[in-house]
Structure formats: structure tokens, C-alpha cells
Amino acid sequence: MKARMIALQAGVVAAVVVLWQVGADRGWLDEFFFGSPSGVLDVLGQWARQGTLLSDTAVTVGVLVVGWVAGVVLGSVLGIGLFAAPRVYAVVSPFLAFLNSVPRMxxxxxxxxxxxxxxxSKVGLVVFVILFFAVLNVLTGLSQVDGDLVAHVRVVGGNRWVVLRSVYLPSIAGWLLAxxxxxxxxxxxxxxxxxxxGPASGLGxxxxxxxxxxxxxxxxAAIGTTVVLxxxxxxxxxxxxxxxxxxQSA
Incomplete structure (x- = not known):
């Protein structure tokens, strides 16, 4: 069933590309404004030969991965800290909600x-954009932890580290991945x-x-490469x- 769905989706994309190329070839679509699949392939081929495709993709991936990981890690640390200090969280929660709704880009x-x-600066922007998502998701994940489960772990001799590792961290990871x-x-x-x-590099x-x-x-060509990535x-x-x-189910 999944393979059939993927084949159907690929068929839709192929049909759009074919109609796009036919429209460009027959003059139904102005190539100056709409381009053409063959023109896009020519650009990608030129970038590949020059090494531009690989280098620009690597630049974008580098900023994306470093910024995303740093934002998630920093947001997790802040979220755990706020959960451990409910009075501080009560003070800053309106500011978190405000910053999460602001168009941070x-x-x-x-x-x-x-x-x-x-x-x-590029990594800083990425961190700033996702930081508050991460903080709020960690706080939500921690608040959803079953108190009876925490009590049970403590009854059987689990210390704070065991509770954190066995109960809280899986919950945080689940919310972050979700x-x-x-x-x-x-x-x-x-x-x-x-x-x-800034510098002349990257898919953007x-x-x-x-x-x-x-x-x-x-x-x-840049948009297509970004979509594939x-x-x-x-x-x-x-x-x-x-x-x-x-x-977790196991």
C-alpha cells in the first residue's frame, strides 16, 4: 500500500513536469517567467560540473544542522531548567509565548x-527561530510525565539521575521528535x-x-535542490x- 502511494505521488510529480515542459516547448508558458524542466536540468548540470551544487548544498546543510542541533539542545536545557524552577517559569511564561508568536526571521x-x-549570524538566526519551540515542547513533555511512574521508580530505589534518564529524558525525546x-x-x-x-554561497x-x-x-534549480534535501x-x-x-513501546 505504501509503495503504491509513493508510486502515485511520483506519477503526479512526473505528470506536472511533463506538462510544464510541453507548455514551455509549445509556447503556452513564457519561459522567461516560468522556465522549463530542461532549462532547470541544464543549470543543475552546469552547477554539478563546476562543483557549485555540492559546495552550496554543503554550506546550507552545515548552517541548518548546526543551528538546528544547537537550538534543540539549548532549548532542552532551558526547558528542563524552567521545569525545575516553577516560580521562574511562571514569571517568564508570558514572554515565551510572546516570543514564540513573533516572526523571528x-x-x-x-x-x-x-x-x-x-x-x-546564520546559525544564530536558526537557533533563535527554533529555540522557543524547543523550550515549550520540552516543558510540555515534562508536564505530561505520569507522576505515579516517577513515584514507582523512586520506590524501587531510583535516584534523581535514574528518574531523569529512565522517565523524563524519553518523554522529552518523544516530544522533540514529534x-x-x-x-x-x-x-x-x-x-x-x-x-x-552576506557571502555568495548556499542555496538561498x-x-x-x-x-x-x-x-x-x-x-x-535551487528550489528543487532544497526540496530534495x-x-x-x-x-x-x-x-x-x-x-x-x-x-518506548518495548
Missing amino acids: VFYPFFGILLGFGFA SSRITFGFALQATLISEFF YRMVAGQGAFEIDQVW ALLIDGALQLVRRRLIAW
């Missing part, structure tokens, strides 16, 4: 001013936006460069989540 110019428009597709999506958006500025830069040169095929990482996150669920 618009703050990138401040990171650029403080850290320069290089790797540090929301990982959302946080990853925001992290990818922040990475691409940060690449609109290729999108802006294509737009500035009115090369729509270049824009589509997102699908690969999303698949890996789903695999990890399924294994964690199986481990």
Missing part, C-alpha cells in the same frame, strides 16, 4: 550587525533567508542570484521517530 539584520553576515518536522521546517526557512545576505543565495539576474531556471532529512527524522516509538 525578521531579526536577522540584528544578528548581521552583531556577528557579521557569516556563519555565526515536533522535529515543524522545527526542521522553520530551521530550513531561517537558513535560506540568512543566505539571502542561488535563489536570490537567479532572481536578480532574471534567470528563473536558476531559481527553480528537505525530503531526505524529513525521511531520516521519521525513521528515528519510528524507532524511538518502537523502543
